[in-house]
Amino acid sequence: MEPLIITDHYEIDYRHSYAQDSPFFVGLTEGKLMGSRCTACGYTFATPRAHCMQCGAPTAWLELPLNGRVHTFTTCHYGGEAFLKETPFTLVLVEFDGANTLFLSRLKGISGDAVRVGLPVRAHFTKTPSMKVTDVWFEPA
Template sequence: MSGIVRYEGAPFVARFGWYAGELMEKFVKSLAEKKLLATRCPKCGYTIVPPRIRCVKCYTKLGEENLVELSGKGKLLSYTVVHTIPDGKGGFTDLDKPVLLGAIKLDEADSTIFAVLGEVEPEKLVEGLEVQVVWREETKGELADIAYFKPVG
């Protein structure tokens, strides 16, 4: 997990920095309505977030008709504490406050996302912990609309 140290506002961005065309655009725009979209393959059922234009398992072409809305709940698979961010010059800068970064399997999806964890102490983090998305106050249709994930309840 120590390999995930790129931090650009949301690690989500670092992990999914590629452009996947219309579906990715739709995914990002839907964040303004506090919706998390995924694509579900009609052939094998593999569900991936953010949406992709081809199934990663069976390469079936996917389109808007294959978009499904997720609940925003998931389970923590693992986490890491991030203390530094790249300074853009090949080195690292210390963060004022360490950031908890979780690998989360969203309930209705098969893929894993990486997101900041909030409202939780590192000691409370265990594998399988149920978490849910927390949206920033004013959503704008940007990846940063996903503020962080927090434990359910």
């Protein structure tokens, strides 16, 4: 017998708390890029975390510069289903002076072919926040 195949729909809304990461997302609505710095060893995170990955001590919030450089990049011509309609889009990891780690974001305002490691970029913020990390993106500085 041929196997019987049906379609089974599944959908859910999660209640998601940003918890200790919340100040970062509120910062985006104020045009600020918030990182964090370890209160014990000074290690500085461009993607914030409440406790230091190196030594475990608490970190303090820190406003990052809005200008950085492309550390690496890719242009996605396909993607997960949620992002397919946005293709092609360019992803970058951004490095900042004074930070030990990087920040993942979209790069807009430039063709994917023209992006290079080291390209100076600047953060831009949406005027209509959705309280997601995509409320910030980068463009060539």
